Amino acid sequence: MxxxxxxxxxxxxxxxxxxxxxxxxxxxxxxxxxxxxxxxxxxxxxxxxxxxxxxxxxxxxxxxxPAPTRGDLSALYLTAETGSLARAELQQRLAGLVERAGGRLIEVRGDEAPDTAPQRSIQLRLSLDIGNEGLFDLLKAVETGLPLLTVEAVNIRPMSGRSTGSEEANPALRVALAIRGYRRESTQ
Known part of the structure; x- marks a missing residue:
């Protein structure tokens, strides 16, 4: 063609x-x-x-x-002299941390030990309602702040009335925490 x-x-x-x-x-x-x-x-x-x-x-x-200097270790410990005062101080600090993280404190329980036996550590159990982001902020503040506090146990579950398969960005959570604070050893 x-x-x-x-x-x-x-x-x-x-x-x-x-x-x-x-x-x-x-x-x-x-x-x-x-x-x-x-x-x-x-x-x-x-x-x-x-x-x-x-x-x-x-x-x-x-x-x-500013980071605490090696010679100044007093910031690591609760300042209270007795066990009951240390529990009250720890409870006050934790209530402030929960409030700053946007949570709502429901209950605080402590191990009721007599003050006659010296305790180097105080453990409190908290129940609170908080969002996912607030929980992250709370755990960060507990683990990185002063005085030295450690998280002994965590139990997290969604609030009742919410579906577990929900895809919320910041779901409301019911959290149970066991947190331990430390006292300076008595020199008496």
């Missing part, structure tokens, strides 16, 4: 129009798709940059806090 015969063919005209119009439209569609992807990636990059800025500010704030 020669070129003249091909031009005379019926399908050559519509095919040429389809190619001349279709290829630019296809390239335009690909360009628009790529622009949409770039825009979505830009939004994700901006979100990640904002999150990193928050993390960096937290790290700088933590780095700016």
């Amino acid at each position: 020669t070129l003249a015969e091909a031009r005379d063919a019926r399908w050559f005209g519509p095919l040429a129009v389809a190619l001349c119009v279709g290829i630019p439209l296809l390239l335009l569609a690909i360009t628009i798709t790529n622009l949409a992807r770039w825009s979505a990636a830009n939004v994700e990059v901006n979100n990640a940059a904002g999150h990193l800025a928050q993390v960096e500010s937290r790290i700088r704030a933590e780095a700016g806090r």
